[in-house]
Structures are given as structure tokens and as C-alpha cells.
């Protein structure tokens with residue numbers, strides 16, 4: 001594998017791994033703040049980032065050994081609105097800066113598998129911007145996100161809220177290849 005694509009895959013693996021963990025933390029925080037559907041959205045999206053990290057790692061299967069990984073990471077745990085903004089900022093960076101550059105290099109270097117892995121990720125990150133933006137609009141008006149069901153494609157990480165009726169628009173697998181996340185019912189406090 002060409003060194004620059006290898007390095008880009010490792011960086012993307014680092015970024016997706018950290019996004020996965022960050023969304024789990026922000027998801028638990030959202031639930032505690034009284035936004036269970038936002039919590040569910042974060043946890044489902046964390047799974048999508050796990051799918052991307054997994055795809056990138058698989059592409060690196062022949063790159064045995066240690067490597068230093070440099071990847072952008074967002075921090076902060078203040079309010080769910082700010083956490084959602086942090087998530088949107090991170091996704092936008094990936095969609096507008098990181099993945100287009102990584103894809104251009106992979107294409108130039110003829111790295112087809114890596115190109116597909118980056119392509120799957122960038123398409124899913126676009127859906128994440130849309131979902132997080134809708135959730136932030138709700139939270140900023142004082143209510144929970146109105147969707148309690150989120151589906152994530154196990155192959156490419158494509159993410160959608162509401163009803164799942166069609167095969168994946170990105171990687172074309174059937175609805176049986178999606179993992180579904182539903183907001184857990186919360187017992188009312190006595």
C-alpha cells in the first residue's frame with residue numbers, strides 16, 4: 001500500500017475511534033440532561049463511526065506493527081446543545097476537508113479498497129450532519145429530538161431516523177443489514 005494512503009487510513013481510524021467514544025459520552029450526557037432521543041441518536045451514530053473505524057482497520061490489514069496516529073479530536077462536556085454543535089463541527093470537517101483530500105490521494109494512488117472505505121464514511125457523515133442539526137434545533141427550542149428510532153447500515157454506516165423502508169442508498173445492502181437503535185423507555189420517578 002502507498003505510504004500516504006496508509007497514513008491517511010490510520011489517521012481516519014484514529015478520528016473515527018475517538019468520534020465513537022465521544023458520541024457515547026455525549027449520548028449518556030444527553031440522557032441525563034433529559035434528552036433521551038438525542039442520547040439514542042448519539043449512541044446510534046457512535047456505532048456508525050465504529051463501522052467506519054472497522055472498515056479502515058480492515059483496509060490496513062497488511063500494515064502490521066505500531067504507528068503514531070495523528071487525528072483531530074473535539075473535546076468539551078458542557079451542554080447537549082454545545083455537544084451537538086461540536087459533533088456537527090467534527091462531521092463538517094470530515095465532509096468538507098478530510099475525506100475529500102483522503103479520497104483524492106487514494107484515487108491518485110489507485111487504492112481502490114481505501115477509496116471505498118473513505119467514500120462510505122463521507123456519505124454517512126453527511127447524514128450525521130443532517131441528523132445532529134435537527135436534534136440541535138429541537139434542543140435549542142427546549143424539547144427532545146422527535147425521532148426515537150435510528151437505523152445504521154452495518155456495511156457503510158449510513159444513518160437514518162424514522163422508518164426503514166429501503167435498501168442502503170450508499171452501499172445497496174438490504175434492510176436486514178441495518179442495526180436499529182430505539183430510545184429506552186424511562187420509568188417516571190415516583
Ligand SMILES: [Fe+2]
Nearest residue numbers: 091124125128
Ligand atoms: Fe459521523
Ligand SMILES: [Fe+2]
Nearest residue numbers: 153156168171
Ligand atoms: Fe450501507
